[in-house]
Amino acid sequence: MARSLDGLVLSPVADQAPGQVGARTRFTYHERDGAIWAEYAGGDVVRGHLVGTREGDVLDFRYVQLKQDGTTSSGHCLSTVTDLPDGRVRLDERWEWESQEGSGTSVVEEVTH
Structure with a gap:
Protein backbone atom coordinates (compact mmCIF):
# COMPACT_ATOMS: atom_id res chain seq x y z
CA MET A 1 0.00 0.00 0.00
CA ALA A 2 1.19 3.50 -0.84
CA ARG A 3 1.99 5.79 2.07
CA SER A 4 -0.56 7.82 4.00
CA LEU A 5 -2.11 10.86 2.35
CA ASP A 6 -2.35 12.69 5.68
CA GLY A 7 -1.00 16.22 5.34
CA LEU A 8 -0.13 15.91 1.64
CA VAL A 9 -0.93 18.67 -0.86
CA LEU A 10 -1.83 17.48 -4.36
CA SER A 11 -2.64 19.30 -7.59
CA PRO A 12 -3.99 18.27 -11.01
CA VAL A 13 -1.32 17.73 -13.65
CA ALA A 14 -3.58 19.38 -16.27
CA ASP A 15 -6.66 21.60 -16.43
CA GLN A 16 -10.06 19.97 -16.61
CA ALA A 17 -13.09 21.45 -18.36
CA PRO A 18 -13.57 25.22 -17.96
CA GLY A 19 -15.14 26.16 -14.62
CA GLN A 20 -13.85 23.06 -12.86
CA VAL A 21 -10.77 21.90 -11.01
CA GLY A 22 -7.55 22.96 -12.74
CA ALA A 23 -3.79 23.11 -12.41
CA ARG A 24 -4.08 26.00 -9.92
CA THR A 25 -6.32 23.96 -7.59
CA ARG A 26 -4.67 22.60 -4.42
CA PHE A 27 -6.05 19.67 -2.42
CA THR A 28 -4.94 19.24 1.22
CA TYR A 29 -5.58 15.62 2.22
CA HIS A 30 -6.16 14.07 5.63
CA GLU A 31 -6.33 10.38 6.47
CA ARG A 32 -7.12 8.47 9.64
CA ASP A 33 -8.29 4.88 10.27
CA GLY A 34 -9.51 4.29 6.70
CA ALA A 35 -11.26 7.66 6.43
CA ILE A 36 -10.03 10.32 4.00
CA TRP A 37 -11.04 13.94 3.57
CA ALA A 38 -9.66 17.04 1.93
CA GLU A 39 -10.23 20.73 1.44
CA TYR A 40 -9.49 22.27 -1.93
CA ALA A 41 -9.52 25.66 -3.64
CA GLY A 42 -7.93 27.48 -6.53
CA GLY A 43 -8.72 28.43 -10.08
CA ASP A 44 -12.48 28.48 -10.61
CA VAL A 45 -13.11 26.69 -7.27
CA VAL A 46 -13.62 29.02 -4.29
CA ARG A 47 -13.98 26.17 -1.81
CA GLY A 48 -14.36 22.42 -2.09
CA HIS A 49 -14.53 19.46 0.26
CA LEU A 50 -14.28 15.73 -0.25
CA VAL A 51 -14.92 12.89 2.17
CA GLY A 52 -14.74 9.13 1.84
CA THR A 53 -12.85 5.97 2.59
CA ARG A 54 -9.60 4.28 1.67
CA GLU A 55 -9.28 0.53 1.28
CA GLY A 56 -5.77 -0.44 0.29
CA ASP A 57 -4.81 1.85 -2.57
CA VAL A 58 -8.37 2.74 -3.59
CA LEU A 59 -10.13 5.91 -2.49
CA ASP A 60 -13.91 6.14 -2.74
CA PHE A 61 -15.25 9.61 -2.00
CA ARG A 62 -17.86 12.24 -2.72
CA TYR A 63 -17.03 15.87 -3.34
CA VAL A 64 -18.87 19.20 -3.26
CA GLN A 65 -17.62 22.57 -4.42
CA LEU A 66 -18.49 26.26 -4.71
CA GLY A 102 -20.64 14.63 -17.05
CA SER A 103 -17.85 12.26 -16.09
CA GLY A 104 -14.19 11.79 -16.83
CA THR A 105 -10.72 10.99 -15.61
CA SER A 106 -8.01 13.11 -14.05
CA VAL A 107 -4.59 12.79 -12.46
CA VAL A 108 -3.41 14.64 -9.35
CA GLU A 109 0.12 14.48 -7.97
CA GLU A 110 1.79 15.54 -4.77
CA VAL A 111 3.16 19.07 -4.84
CA THR A 112 6.73 19.45 -3.61
CA HIS A 113 7.39 22.48 -1.47
Whole structure:
Protein backbone atom coordinates (compact mmCIF):
# COMPACT_ATOMS: atom_id res chain seq x y z
CA MET A 1 0.00 0.00 0.00
CA ALA A 2 1.19 3.50 -0.84
CA ARG A 3 1.99 5.79 2.07
CA SER A 4 -0.56 7.82 4.00
CA LEU A 5 -2.11 10.86 2.35
CA ASP A 6 -2.35 12.69 5.68
CA GLY A 7 -1.00 16.22 5.34
CA LEU A 8 -0.13 15.91 1.64
CA VAL A 9 -0.93 18.67 -0.86
CA LEU A 10 -1.83 17.48 -4.36
CA SER A 11 -2.64 19.30 -7.59
CA PRO A 12 -3.99 18.27 -11.01
CA VAL A 13 -1.32 17.73 -13.65
CA ALA A 14 -3.58 19.38 -16.27
CA ASP A 15 -6.66 21.60 -16.43
CA GLN A 16 -10.06 19.97 -16.61
CA ALA A 17 -13.09 21.45 -18.36
CA PRO A 18 -13.57 25.22 -17.96
CA GLY A 19 -15.14 26.16 -14.62
CA GLN A 20 -13.85 23.06 -12.86
CA VAL A 21 -10.77 21.90 -11.01
CA GLY A 22 -7.55 22.96 -12.74
CA ALA A 23 -3.79 23.11 -12.41
CA ARG A 24 -4.08 26.00 -9.92
CA THR A 25 -6.32 23.96 -7.59
CA ARG A 26 -4.67 22.60 -4.42
CA PHE A 27 -6.05 19.67 -2.42
CA THR A 28 -4.94 19.24 1.22
CA TYR A 29 -5.58 15.62 2.22
CA HIS A 30 -6.16 14.07 5.63
CA GLU A 31 -6.33 10.38 6.47
CA ARG A 32 -7.12 8.47 9.64
CA ASP A 33 -8.29 4.88 10.27
CA GLY A 34 -9.51 4.29 6.70
CA ALA A 35 -11.26 7.66 6.43
CA ILE A 36 -10.03 10.32 4.00
CA TRP A 37 -11.04 13.94 3.57
CA ALA A 38 -9.66 17.04 1.93
CA GLU A 39 -10.23 20.73 1.44
CA TYR A 40 -9.49 22.27 -1.93
CA ALA A 41 -9.52 25.66 -3.64
CA GLY A 42 -7.93 27.48 -6.53
CA GLY A 43 -8.72 28.43 -10.08
CA ASP A 44 -12.48 28.48 -10.61
CA VAL A 45 -13.11 26.69 -7.27
CA VAL A 46 -13.62 29.02 -4.29
CA ARG A 47 -13.98 26.17 -1.81
CA GLY A 48 -14.36 22.42 -2.09
CA HIS A 49 -14.53 19.46 0.26
CA LEU A 50 -14.28 15.73 -0.25
CA VAL A 51 -14.92 12.89 2.17
CA GLY A 52 -14.74 9.13 1.84
CA THR A 53 -12.85 5.97 2.59
CA ARG A 54 -9.60 4.28 1.67
CA GLU A 55 -9.28 0.53 1.28
CA GLY A 56 -5.77 -0.44 0.29
CA ASP A 57 -4.81 1.85 -2.57
CA VAL A 58 -8.37 2.74 -3.59
CA LEU A 59 -10.13 5.91 -2.49
CA ASP A 60 -13.91 6.14 -2.74
CA PHE A 61 -15.25 9.61 -2.00
CA ARG A 62 -17.86 12.24 -2.72
CA TYR A 63 -17.03 15.87 -3.34
CA VAL A 64 -18.87 19.20 -3.26
CA GLN A 65 -17.62 22.57 -4.42
CA LEU A 66 -18.49 26.26 -4.71
CA LYS A 67 -17.33 27.97 -7.89
CA GLN A 68 -16.41 31.60 -8.60
CA ASP A 69 -19.77 32.15 -10.34
CA GLY A 70 -21.63 31.23 -7.12
CA THR A 71 -22.87 27.84 -8.30
CA THR A 72 -22.35 24.58 -6.45
CA SER A 73 -21.79 21.07 -7.76
CA SER A 74 -21.17 17.60 -6.36
CA GLY A 75 -20.09 14.17 -7.49
CA HIS A 76 -18.47 10.81 -6.82
CA CYS A 77 -14.87 9.73 -7.46
CA LEU A 78 -12.82 6.52 -7.32
CA SER A 79 -9.06 7.04 -7.18
CA THR A 80 -6.09 4.69 -7.25
CA VAL A 81 -3.09 5.73 -5.15
CA THR A 82 0.40 5.03 -6.51
CA ASP A 83 3.91 6.04 -5.50
CA LEU A 84 5.90 7.81 -8.20
CA PRO A 85 9.58 6.91 -8.77
CA ASP A 86 10.63 10.23 -7.18
CA GLY A 87 8.71 9.37 -3.97
CA ARG A 88 5.69 11.60 -4.57
CA VAL A 89 2.11 10.30 -4.52
CA ARG A 90 -0.16 10.18 -7.58
CA LEU A 91 -3.93 9.63 -7.76
CA ASP A 92 -5.50 8.30 -10.97
CA GLU A 93 -9.13 9.35 -10.74
CA ARG A 94 -12.42 8.35 -12.35
CA TRP A 95 -15.12 10.87 -11.45
CA GLU A 96 -18.76 11.48 -12.21
CA TRP A 97 -20.93 14.48 -11.44
CA GLU A 98 -24.08 13.76 -9.47
CA SER A 99 -25.48 17.31 -9.58
CA GLN A 100 -25.12 17.68 -13.36
CA GLU A 101 -24.21 15.73 -16.49
CA GLY A 102 -20.64 14.63 -17.05
CA SER A 103 -17.85 12.26 -16.09
CA GLY A 104 -14.19 11.79 -16.83
CA THR A 105 -10.72 10.99 -15.61
CA SER A 106 -8.01 13.11 -14.05
CA VAL A 107 -4.59 12.79 -12.46
CA VAL A 108 -3.41 14.64 -9.35
CA GLU A 109 0.12 14.48 -7.97
CA GLU A 110 1.79 15.54 -4.77
CA VAL A 111 3.16 19.07 -4.84
CA THR A 112 6.73 19.45 -3.61
CA HIS A 113 7.39 22.48 -1.47
